Amino acid sequence: MWLTYISFAAAATIAASIIYNLFLHPLAGIPGPLLARITPLWIFCQCKNNRRPNLDLQLHQQYGSVVRISPNEVIFSNPAYFKTVYGAGSSRAWGRSPFLTVHNQFARDYDRLNMLLESDMDKLRFQRRVFGPVYSTANARKHEELIDNNDRRFAARLQSLAGQVMDFYVELEYLGVDIYCEMTFGEAFGAVERGDDGGQMESMAKRWSWIGYIGFIPWLCALQHELMKRNVPFSQFRCPFPVHAVPTIEDTITPCILDDLQIVSKTKSGVGRSWATDMAMTNIGAGIDTTSWTLAAVVATVGSNPSAYEKLQTELEDAVKSGLIKKNTPVPYDATLSLPYLQACVNEAMRLYPNVAVSLARIVPQEGIVLDGYYIPPKYIVGMNSKQLGLSEEVFGADTSSFIPERWLEASKEQLGEMESRNLGFGGPSRKCPGKNVAWVAMAKILAGLYLNFEVEVLNKLGGEEGPGGRRWIELGSFPTKWEGMEVRVQPR
Numbered sequence: 005m006w007l008t009y010i011s012f013a014a015a016a017t018i019a020a021s022i023i024y025n026l027f028l029h030p031l032a033g034i035p036g037p038l039l040a041r042i043t044p045l046w047i048f049c050q051c052k053n054n055r056r057p058n059l060d061l062q063l064h065q066q067y068g069s070v071v072r073i074s075p076n077e078v079i080f081s082n083p084a085y086f087k088t089v090y091g092a093g094s095s096r097a098w099g100r101s102p103f104l105t106v107h108n109q110f111a112r113d114y115d116r117l118n119m120l121l122e123s124d125m126d127k128l129r130f131q132r133r134v135f136g137p138v139y140s141t142a143n144a145r146k147h148e149e150l151i152d153n154n155d156r157r158f159a160a161r162l163q164s165l166a167g168q169v170m171d172f173y174v175e176l177e178y179l180g181v182d183i184y185c186e187m188t189f190g191e192a193f194g195a196v197e198r199g200d201d202g203g204q205m206e207s208m209a210k211r212w213s214w215i216g217y218i219g220f221i222p223w224l225c226a227l228q229h230e231l232m233k234r235n236v237p238f239s240q241f242r243c244p245f246p247v248h249a250v251p252t253i254e255d256t257i258t259p260c261i262l263d264d265l266q267i268v269s270k271t272k273s274g275v276g277r278s279w280a281t282d283m284a285m286t287n288i289g290a291g292i293d294t295t296s297w298t299l300a301a302v303v304a305t306v307g308s309n310p311s312a313y314e315k316l317q318t319e320l321e322d323a324v325k326s327g328l329i330k331k332n333t334p335v336p337y338d339a340t341l342s343l344p345y346l347q348a349c350v351n352e353a354m355r356l357y358p359n360v361a362v363s364l365a366r367i368v369p370q371e372g373i374v375l376d377g378y379y380i381p382p383k384y385i386v387g388m389n390s391k392q393l394g395l396s397e398e399v400f401g402a403d404t405s406s407f408i409p410e411r412w413l414e415a416s417k418e419q420l421g422e423m424e425s426r427n428l429g430f431g432g433p434s435r436k437c438p439g440k441n442v443a444w445v446a447m448a449k450i451l452a453g454l455y456l457n458f459e460v461e462v463l464n465k466l467g468g469e470e471g472p473g474g475r476r477w478i479e480l481g482s483f484p485t486k487w488e489g490m491e492v493r494v495q496p497r
């Protein structure tokens with residue numbers, strides 16, 4: 005009998021929630037897939053099945069510029085609202101959605117730091133201010149030698165694999181692991197030399213994938229965190245470089261970013277006890293995937309555009325002739341600043357293939373917002389997908405679905421300013437990625453060395469047939485995007 009009452013009550017609650025979400029909810033008038041308007045389980049399942057990378061683009065094509073992807077969340081595609089939601093100074097009003105902040109297990113512990121997930125804006129601003137200089141271009145250049153070591157190891161590995169078909173994304177992940185490990189802790193992990201990262205990237209991918217869907221149901225995530233505290237193994241994530249192995253300033257042999265972070269900790273008042281090591285772990289968690297992917301995006305786009313490939317090589321050959329750079333020698337970062345076509349290729353690849361190709365979701369502040377005629381009240385979630393923004397002709401000019409590095413070189417000063425400021429590749433101005441400079445220094449050096457010393461041939465097409473190595477190149481992901489099966493062959497030049 006009780007079971008019947010309970011079943012009836014449950015059915016009535018579900019029916020009432022469906023009716024409310026479809027007809028009475030403040031976002032009821034916004035188009036979107038039927039199930040998405042009823043329950044967050046729809047977007048949860050899309051992401052759980054790794055379908056996020058192109059989902060938002062398809063939804064905008066089908067439903068228009070404002071789409072309801074979950075009962076309380078919409079995505080928008082009109083860049084006119086970019087400055088309001090992401091502009092400099094908007095971070096205090098437009099908080100990050102619980103999709104990310106719910107993962108912050110350190111939220112109530114001042115001594116711990118997780119900048120990516122932080123929702124306390126005063127703490128975030130202080131963290132960013134004190135550690136900002138460590139992540140400046142000048143400081144990254146101070147550690148250039150650590151990138152050079154990896155450039156040499158990578159070149160040696162490519163020499164040894166010359167003529168063979170490689171899953172190049174995997175090779176770039178090994179490289180990412182070593183670069184960030186050496187820059188952060190002063191010692192490479194050894195993934196490039198071994199051709200094996202001991203499953204670290206796979207485990208990190210699982211963790212990111214989990215974050216990318218569980219965050220849509222924050223209470224479920226909070227419950228998981230509670231249970232994980234009691235050692236219930238809900239995710240298979242293993243910290244790639246266990247914190248107990250993090251060296252202290254006294255025992256690091258090579259000066260590295262951890263030393264810089266420790267110096268800040270010891271010299272600035274107000275810095276939490278574990279901030280330096282927590283920030284060092286952020287280099288690993290937030291830097292490897294994103295940088296490896298962006299390197300792969302450049303190789304993919306340049307490799308499928310013969311004219312861009314030729315121009316890039318001509319630029320590098322001219323730089324050799326003028327004495328700016330030397331073959332088989334790591335390219336100094338300063339020299340990459342005189343390689344405008346290379347820099348344009350990175351910008352253009354990031355426009356078409358940003359790694360974080362999801363809506364960067366924000367909570368609507370007190371005043372609400374009107375998006376293309378739809379009023380979104382306070383506390384609901386809105387966001388824009390950087391891949392969608394990259395297609396905006398208003399911001400990036402004509403033919404945005406094609407890879408045209410020249411758009412970054414031929415734009416007027418004013419247009420270039422717009423392209424750089426209305427851009428989500430490294431996040432919006434209000435919460436810009438602090439690792440951008442470090443990542444850029446590493447990427448520019450690695451790419452210059454790669455195209456200077458090797459012919460790089462991309463052998464299959466994303467979403468197309470199997471390559472000669474028998475792999476299909478597919479794209480998947482729920483938060484950072486991943487590629488599998490990108491086949492490349494290199495030959496020394």
Ligand code: HEM
Nearest residue numbers: 119120287290291294295360364429430431435437439443
């Ligand atoms: C090519 C490499 C990278 C890409 C494409 C990238 C991309 C991004 C993006 C899109 C965001 C904005 C997320 C949002 O607003 O919701 C972001 C934020 C962030 N990134 Fe990166 N990132 C890269 C490298 C790094 C590195 C090396 C670090 C190491 C410190 C890092 C740490 C962070 C942190 C802590 C945030 C949060 C900042 C805040 O909320 O104030 N990233 N990144």
